[in-house]
Amino acid sequence: MNKILSELSTLIIEGNFNDAPAKTEAALLEGLRAESILNEGLMPGMDYVGVEFKSGNMYIPEVLQSTKAMQSSMDIIRPLLAETGVEPAGKIIIGTVKGDLHDIGKNLVGMMCEGSGFEIIDLGKNIEPDAFVAAVEEHKPNILGMSALLTTTIGSMELAINALEEAGIRSTVKIMIGGAPVTQEFADKIGADGYASNAASAVDLAKRFSS
Numbered sequence: 243m244n245k246i247l248s249e250l251s252t253l254i255i256e257g258n259f260n261d262a263p264a265k266t267e268a269a270l271l272e273g274l275r276a277e278s279i280l281n282e283g284l285m286p287g288m289d290y291v292g293v294e295f296k297s298g299n300m301y302i303p304e305v306l307q308s309t310k311a312m313q314s315s316m317d318i319i320r321p322l323l324a325e326t327g328v329e330p331a332g333k334i335i336i337g338t339v340k341g342d343l344h345d346i347g348k349n350l351v352g353m354m355c356e357g358s359g360f361e362i363i364d365l366g367k368n369i370e371p372d373a374f375v376a377a378v379e380e381h382k383p384n385i386l387g388m389s390a391l392l393t394t395t396i397g398s399m400e401l402a403i404n405a406l407e408e409a410g411i412r413s414t415v416k417i418m419i420g421g422a423p424v425t426q427e428f429a430d431k432i433g434a435d436g437y438a439s440n441a442a443s444a445v446d447l448a449k450r451f452s453s
């Protein structure tokens with residue numbers, strides 16, 4: 243691997259968001275294309291973080307630092323990627339359901355998916371079922387991700403799926419759900435396409451849905 247890209251990967255793994263932007267600029271100055279920086283520098287770094295997180299060698303605060311470093315580099319190359327017309331891996335709409343203000347896990351999932359090349363449209367938190375429907379109609383994503391942390395709000399995921407059915411657009415989008423009270427059994431019950439218990443598994447699921 244190119245030395246500067248390997249150093250950038252290491253900065254992502256270390257969660258060094260102070261130095262990652264300068265290293266990204268240096269890679270561009272060296273003549274590397276934004277696409278190479280993403281695919282050969284940033285993504286391998288985040289892939290490593292995902293593996294380490296899943297195997298219990300990295301913890302949430304460290305993953306958040308890494309995603310922040312990733313974001314700081316993405317801020318620099320995102321406009322260049324758009325210019326060169328690099329196709330994203332897929333488009334994901336994500337949001338925390340109605341009545342629920344927990345967004346740390348949802349943000350982590352969004353950031354890790356962005357780090358893996360997906361375009362993310364983050365609707366935020368406390369999102370009404372109809373707002374999910376309107377967003378799917380407007381943005382036509384491949385995947386809709388819903389998050390809930392309260393046993394009192396997970397029911398809103400089913401309402402959103404029903405609302406998508408009623409609008410006739412349920413089959414246009416894969417639905418993945420997550421959050422501490424959510425289980426695979428619950429996902430099956432409400433007719434979601436998939437469940438992931440953490441951000442790294444959410445990335446795997448999103449990749450599976452888009453391949």
Ligand code: B12
Nearest residue numbers: 342343344345346347387389392393420421422440441444
């Ligand atoms: C931080 C926190 C808060 C913060 C939220 C800040 C924020 N911006 O998010 C504040 C203080 C606002 C808060 C408020 C409340 N909270 Co609170 N909160 C928590 C706490 C401590 C941590 C949650 C968290 O961020 N975890 C870290 C993230 C990274 O993990 P995660 O969310 O599970 O996400 C991971 C996975 O679930 C998955 N995932 C998540 N979303 C998605 C989406 C998709 C698509 C996929 C595939 C995967 C996925 O991937 C993520 C990353 O690995 C939990 C306790 C706990 N230990 O979980 C309680 C907890 C969730 N809260 C609880 C409660 C009761 C409340 C309040 C009702 C308290 C009150 N009486 O006011 C309010 C409700 C406010 C509301 N309407 O939402 C309870 C819920 C109980 C229950 N079973 O319903 C918990 C479990 C605490 C407890 N033990 O009682 N809370």
